[in-house]
Amino acid sequence: MARHRGRGIASINYPIGMNLGGDPSQALVHSNPSGKFTVSLSSIDLGQGMKSVTRQICAETLGVPVEDVYVDTADSDTGPHCMGSFASRGTHRVGNAVMAAAKEARGVMMEAAAEELEVNAADLETDGRGNIHVKGAPHRSISTKDVAIAAQFKQGKTISGRGIFLVPLSDVDPETGEMSPATCYAHACLVAEVEVDDETGDVAMIRMDSAYELGRALNPRLVEQQLVGGAWMGISHALYETTEPYYPVSSHGPRDFVEYLMPGPGDICPHDIAVLERPAADGPFGAKGPGEMCANPVLPAVANAIFNAVGVRIDKLPITPEKVLRAIKAQGGARPQPRR
Amino acid sequence: MSKTALQFRHNGRDVAIFVDGGTNLLVALRELIGDMTPKFGCGQGGCGACSVLIDGELHLACLTLAETVAGRSIETLDGIKQGPNLHPLQRAFADNFAAQCGYCTPGMLMAAKALLDRNPQPSRAEVIEAISGNICRCTGYEPIINAVLAAASSRARA
Numbered sequence: 001m002a003r004h005r006g007r008g009i010a011s012i013n014y015p016i017g018m019n020l021g022g023d024p025s026q027a028l029v030h031s032n033p034s035g036k037f038t039v040s041l042s043s044i045d046l047g048q049g050m051k052s053v054t055r056q057i058c059a060e061t062l063g064v065p066v067e068d069v070y071v072d073t074a075d076s077d078t079g080p081h082c083m084g085s086f087a088s089r090g091t092h093r094v095g096n097a098v099m100a101a102a103k104e105a106r107g108v109m110m111e112a113a114a115e116e117l118e119v120n121a122a123d124l125e126t127d128g129r130g131n132i133h134v135k136g137a138p139h140r141s142i143s144t145k146d147v148a149i150a151a152q153f154k155q156g157k158t159i160s161g162r163g164i165f166l167v168p169l170s171d172v173d174p175e176t177g178e179m180s181p182a183t184c185y186a187h188a189c190l191v192a193e194v195e196v197d198d199e200t201g202d203v204a205m206i207r208m209d210s211a212y213e214l215g216r217a218l219n220p221r222l223v224e225q226q227l228v229g230g231a232w233m234g235i236s237h238a239l240y241e242t243t244e245p246y247y248p249v250s251s252h253g254p255r256d257f258v259e260y261l262m263p264g265p266g267d268i269c270p271h272d273i274a275v276l277e278r279p280a281a282d283g284p285f286g287a288k289g290p291g292e293m294c295a296n297p298v299l300p301a302v303a304n305a306i307f308n309a310v311g312v313r314i315d316k317l318p319i320t321p322e323k324v325l326r327a328i329k330a331q332g333g334a335r336p337q338p339r340r
Numbered sequence: 341m342s343k344t345a346l347q348f349r350h351n352g353r354d355v356a357i358f359v360d361g362g363t364n365l366l367v368a369l370r371e372l373i374g375d376m377t378p379k380f381g382c383g384q385g386g387c388g389a390c391s392v393l394i395d396g397e398l399h400l401a402c403l404t405l406a407e408t409v410a411g412r413s414i415e416t417l418d419g420i421k422q423g424p425n426l427h428p429l430q431r432a433f434a435d436n437f438a439a440q441c442g443y444c445t446p447g448m449l450m451a452a453k454a455l456l457d458r459n460p461q462p463s464r465a466e467v468i469e470a471i472s473g474n475i476c477r478c479t480g481y482e483p484i485i486n487a488v489l490a491a492a493s494s495r496a497r498a
Contacts, residue, residue: 232480
């Protein structure tokens with residue numbers, strides 16, 4: 001009886017957003033007389049950071065400080081339509097909609113500033129610190145707050161913008177079935193190292209090394225946070241979680257956190273992550289979306305690592321000690337594969 | 341059902357409430373005192389979201405009968421900030437991106453505080469053990485462990 005180390009590799013190709021149907025999302029941006037901007041969305045931030053990322057996208061597009069933008073999310077009664085927060089679509093779809101809305105609002109803001117400064121709007125630029133000035137003549141300047149006040153109380157203009165992002169519908173070729181289901185793909189490769197106990201069937205995570213190509217990382221710390229947390233969920237789906245451990249006898253299913261297994265803080269392993277930034281052609285500032293793909297490569301990599309360690313191929317998730325042990329017994333013992 | 345008068349200290353302040361027999365401390369804190377920082381996760385001691393300190397010791401509020409805390413001192417997340425400043429653990433959680441949805445965060449912070457109060461310089465293994473009763477769905481635990489270690493080392497430097 002022994003513990004065997006094994007290494008497994010997996011690569012994934014991950015489409016951003018939903019296929020077909022156009023997968024649209026809308027955004028509205030308007031300024032308040034205080035010179036601050038509000039982004040209205042029906043999209044939901046579950047903690048991934050979509051509010052932060054759409055705030056950055058709006059501020060960057062408008063040319064104002066990020067502190068001057070407020071993002072109001074998740075009221076589907078009063079907000080513009082959104083398909084939802086899923087399919088890793090938030091940064092890409094909602095971000096594109098916010099960018100379009102902010103572009104339109106910026107146009108009005110520059111026109112209003114031009115009227116106040118008595119110049120052509122095309123000659124103006126923003127300094128990113130809350131001022132608009134004539135290119136090459138920073139002293140001919142007006143604050144975005146004064147522009148907002150002038151637009152509201154003097155010019156009678158709404159500094160606002162509408163944005164929508166819709167993926168062009170792809171026709172299916174009736175002969176070949178060929179189509180273009182998504183416009184934007186992210187990629188990842190992950191190496192998992194595990195230790196399998198051939199007496200208990202227990203699989204321990206030893207380490208993970210991964211590389212993610214997910215377009216421009218608009219907020220690198222949030223991307224890292226997604227990748228670290230998502231990999232944990234990948235371990236959980238690979239080795240622990242299921243609502244039906246003894247299917248089809250559902251009465252044996254887990255009823256609480258004691259029976260529904262997930263890896264705890266002592267079951268995690270070192271994870272070295274490399275983020276490769278190759279800007280997406282149709283992403284906001286080149287962004288794709290780290291969302292769900294952060295969990296995906298872990299599962300096949302762990303399954304491959306178990307095969308490498310003891311020579312058993314488990315194709316049903318989660319890979320519980322019981323499944324590993326039965327498979328090892330069925331083949332008459334552990335058969336470690338050449339170390340890779 | 342008759343109500344029982346109950347007095348205890350809540351984050352350094354004396355409070356008095358009337359509780360029904362069988363009321364747990366989590367309900368007493370959230371619904372009768374209005375301190376919403378201890379969270380209701382599972383209601384049966386499996387997730388740690390309702391963690392509070394009773395006389396400095398870590399307890400699950402959902403499994404604690406309210407009447408048993410008479411005369412004792414309860415500390416919740418609502419009480420750990422120091423005046424206008426965040427507690428070093430709160431600061432470290434923010435700096436280390438140790439929260440995403442935030443639901444486990446109050447319980448995690450109290451479990452971490454209980455640890456650092458009795459062991460200011462814990463090892464990584466001790467941090468892991470201290471937060472093992474608290475479930476987090478988002479972070480993968482690594483940022484939380486790092487945050488607790490960072491808070492301990494910043495305290496050591498201070």
